[in-house]
Amino acid sequence: MGAMWVSRIELTDFRNYAEASVSLDPGLNLFLGLNAQGKTNLLESVYVASAGRSYRASSDADLVRWDRPFFRIVAKVERKPSPVRLEVGYSRExxxxxxxxxxxKIRGAELSSFLNVVMFTPDDLALVKGSPGDRRRFLDLEISQVSPAYRNWISVYGKTVTQRNALLKQVAGAPPVRATQLLEPWDDQLAAVGARVIARRAEVIAYLDELGREAHRRITGTPGVLAVRYVPSVQFEAPNVQSIARAFKARLAQNRQVELIRGVTMSGPHRDDVLFQLDGVNVATFGSQGQQRSTVLSVxxxxxxxxxxxxGDRPVLLLDDVLSELDERRRAHLLAExxxxxxxxxxxxxxGCVGIMPARARVFTIDAGKIHTEEVAPGVVPPEGCAERHSEQARIQGPSALAGGDAGVE
Ligand SMILES: Nc1ncnc2c1ncn2[C@@H]1O[C@H](COP(=O)(O)OP(=O)(O)OP(=O)(O)O)[C@@H](O)[C@H]1O
Ligand SMILES: [Mg+2]
Known part of the structure; x- marks a missing residue:
């Protein structure tokens, strides 16, 4: 297993950072700071260096510091056979x-061959509690990290749906035979690309199901069994591309009349969902808060x-504000992993979170877009401080802080 880690991050006009740089430890790095100082922004910059785009911004322009023309992120990554320097720049135009x-020059999708990250944020709860669209986005981001081809299929598939929907509206009044004739090439393309997406999703979800079940057992220590199930919008028998494409085409033919009336493509990967079950029961509907959090953490x-x-690389983990959300047992298990x-x-x-960090953790403070290295000796603050004082803070700040802590950013 290769050792891959970020040794240094340099930011220019990224979010609330004018100029900032930080040298990281290959192990644990703790960033402390009050609300709205730039903690999430720093983690986001590492994410952007790995994915070429943000997980939370609706447009790249949001990432550029206000009133500035461009941003630049430089990430120095230690890896075998030799270290690399990744640079992502974006101008307002x-x-x-x-x-x-x-x-x-490389493409955004190629960055993940040099740096992989996994982000943990309180917003991850949307994986269980959010919409099917949230779950599809999670799957797509995850699979794209390991498969640039998948990233491409998703994009082609999305465009095909848009164009096919436009055509459905155009031919709605045409004689049925003519409408079918015009739609068929689009059905072929939709089924061909869609089937690849579905096959890959089925494969990855089966993997998450198995690994998620094991992780859940480790972090909760309870007998409850977690299952991750694919709920594809097109039913298929065998998970191979040909048979899925056949089922998909049959479904399109079957829905022809309704689709012409509604002017939208009613089946396909853009209507897929994922279901999480604990002992056979839907976690979104029946799970307690704690069970929902354990489910998300396991996944x-x-x-x-x-x-x-x-x-073949160990991803860099970005834990944004998640330790304080976990109870002691789950926090200990997460850190142990x-x-x-x-x-x-x-x-x-x-x-107080310094207290629960292992002695070798490097500690930084972030204050209004400035990063300082701290000389704090871990262990000086009692471990309870991490969770308890935070919940007080959350109470004082009201709903916007509870909603994910980045209110006012987008
Ligand atoms: N493009 C931008 N230009 C300048 N400032 C920005 C930009 N985008 C966001 N900010 C500001 O960055 C600040 C810090 O945001 P960030 O989400 O990193 O805070 P944080 O330290 O994670 O806070 P919390 O503890 O509340 O999560 C916010 O106040 C936001 O207004
Ligand atoms: Mg934050």
């Missing part, structure tokens, strides 16, 4: 520049193992 080792840990298995295994960047508003 929409010019994007991604470079490897200062000179070679994220499964994602870490998935990426590791498919890339992470320590010594992965480079990890952890943020917290709570100085």
């Amino acid at each position: 929409g010019r994007r520049l991604i470079r490897l080792n200062g000179t070679e 994220k840990l499964a994602e870490v193992e998935f990426i590791q298995a498919h890339t 992470v320590v010594g295994q992965y480079q990890t960047l952890v943020t917290s508003v709570e100085p």
